[in-house]
Amino acid sequence: MPHTSILRFGLILAAALVLLAGLGTVAFYLSRPQALPLPEEFDKPVMAAQIEFLADALRRSAAQIAAHPQTLACFVSAAPAVCQTQAANLHALNQDATVLFVTAEQNQLLPGFLPGDTRRLLAGAGGDGTGATATATFNLSLSQPVMDSDGKRLGFVIVEQSVPQLQSLFDTLPLPDAAAYAELQQVQTGDTSMVLMRRGNQAIKRDAHPTLIALAGTPWQIAVWRPITPVVESVAPYAIGWLVASLVIAILVMATMLSVRNRVTDSLRMLVKFTNDLRLLRLRAEYPVSLAEFKTPLETMLKLGKVMMGRQKEVTTQARMDHLSQVNNRRSFDEKQKELFASLKDGWSHSLLILDIDNFKQVNDTFGHEAGDQLIIKFGDALKACLRNSDFIARLGGDEFCVLFPFTPLERAQELAERLRAKMPESIELIPGVTHKLSWSGGLSEYSRDDKQENEALARADAALLEAKRGGRNATRVRAAA
Numbered sequence: 001m002p003h004t005s006i007l008r009f010g011l012i013l014a015a016a017l018v019l020l021a022g023l024g025t026v027a028f029y030l031s032r033p034q035a036l037p038l039p040e041e042f043d044k045p046v047m048a049a050q051i052e053f054l055a056d057a058l059r060r061s062a063a064q065i066a067a068h069p070q071t072l073a074c075f076v077s078a079a080p081a082v083c084q085t086q087a088a089n090l091h092a093l094n095q096d097a098t099v100l101f102v103t104a105e106q107n108q109l110l111p112g113f114l115p116g117d118t119r120r121l122l123a124g125a126g127g128d129g130t131g132a133t134a135t136a137t138f139n140l141s142l143s144q145p146v147m148d149s150d151g152k153r154l155g156f157v158i159v160e161q162s163v164p165q166l167q168s169l170f171d172t173l174p175l176p177d178a179a180a181y182a183e184l185q186q187v188q189t190g191d192t193s194m195v196l197m198r199r200g201n202q203a204i205k206r207d208a209h210p211t212l213i214a215l216a217g218t219p220w221q222i223a224v225w226r227p228i229t230p231v232v233e234s235v236a237p238y239a240i241g242w243l244v245a246s247l248v249i250a251i252l253v254m255a256t257m258l259s260v261r262n263r264v265t266d267s268l269r270m271l272v273k274f275t276n277d278l279r280l281l282r283l284r285a286e287y288p289v290s291l292a293e294f295k296t297p298l299e300t301m302l303k304l305g306k307v308m309m310g311r312q313k314e315v316t317t318q319a320r321m322d323h324l325s326q327v328n329n330r331r332s333f334d335e336k337q338k339e340l341f342a343s344l345k346d347g348w349s350h351s352l353l354i355l356d357i358d359n360f361k362q363v364n365d366t367f368g369h370e371a372g373d374q375l376i377i378k379f380g381d382a383l384k385a386c387l388r389n390s391d392f393i394a395r396l397g398g399d400e401f402c403v404l405f406p407f408t409p410l411e412r413a414q415e416l417a418e419r420l421r422a423k424m425p426e427s428i429e430l431i432p433g434v435t436h437k438l439s440w441s442g443g444l445s446e447y448s449r450d451d452k453q454e455n456e457a458l459a460r461a462d463a464a465l466l467e468a469k470r471g472g473r474n475a476t477r478v479r480a481a482a
């Protein structure tokens, strides 16, 4: 798998989420209501119902007239008096209507009752007489066949009524919205229609499809156009929504990733710090990290590190200790001596005292090697008990010890050596029941800036020790630098 950074991962995640948001937006867009249905009142507007009611009343009126015995008598007799009486009756019944009697096939008017504009009505009275026709003056005309008792058609009754209130009725037509447009149309033959009235914004007629509401019993219909929202306009809110969502997603994801990256980086830095501290054997009490994933491993590593450091310290200490006397060994002495010798140039004074147990060989020979070991161990313990913490005690080998007095001039070292001699125990129990009278000889000297090597002071102290031995033991001799 190729290496990828947290930020690159964040970019991929943000891109995936933005894509997902895009798909969601598209689905949301596609599932939106395509076009609002016309308001409920448009199923059958009040004006349409009123016009239909008018047409229905006219049809019933025409049917009543056609079935009336006097109308039949008029058609059968063709007597003007009969017909005129009937026409007068009908006129009294409906003063707004014009009623004509037309004989079948001949389109011949029966005499004596020709009110109104008969020529125009005759022109529209063709066919089987059951259809409705109208003119642009908003007259509603109906023809009703007149049948005799044998079912033979004798002619037609034509009823025409002006509908002056049509304009005001159409004006009551509620438009679905301010930008809508409506027409009252008269259906012609074929698909054509004639516009009788208009309302609203005619400009939208070009782009929209009308909703048609037929007016039953009349040759009219209402056509309503509603504005269509352009595609760009309808897509824009969704696109803007998606862009805003994408921006928010991108900001959130990248902010989260940056925060995670910083936390991981901080935790890794702490890990590196821990490793460095472990290398320098200087572990801190704790290594705080903000990520829980790093907390437990670091705590475990810290515990292990402390154990390792403890062991390391033990090993280091052991490497510098004399295993028998538990004071510093020769190697450690050499290092310390070198360190003190180097500091002479800064004006410091350091002294040293070599100590050798008197007649040690005799102890070995008399009481055995183990008893000799005990003497070495207890001599070392006694030195530790009688000297200052700042004094450096080492066993150089055999029964020979050396004490370094750092930052101590020779005169002061002499006092310390005398005090040591006074404080050291007089006897030491070698093995249970066997006590040895302790006696030791010492050679004291000091480090000098004139010395070429650090060992020259040791050689002087050694010479002083030899002098003490030769002088009868149990004494300390001093050999100052030349």
Ligand SMILES: Nc1nc2c(ncn2[C@@H]2O[C@H](COP(=O)(O)OP(=O)(O)OP(=O)(O)O)[C@@H](O)[C@H]2O)c(=O)[nH]1
Pocket: 324, 356, 357, 358, 359, 360, 361, 362, 364, 368, 369, 370, 371, 372, 373, 376, 397, 398, 399, 469
């Ligand atoms: N028990 C024991 N003996 C040791 C050890 N190291 C050295 N020796 C012995 O210590 C003795 C050193 O004796 P010397 O210092 O030469 O002689 P001495 O008897 O102390 O005589 P003077 O120093 O002149 O008083 C030798 O016999 C060594 O074998 C040790 O670690 N343990």
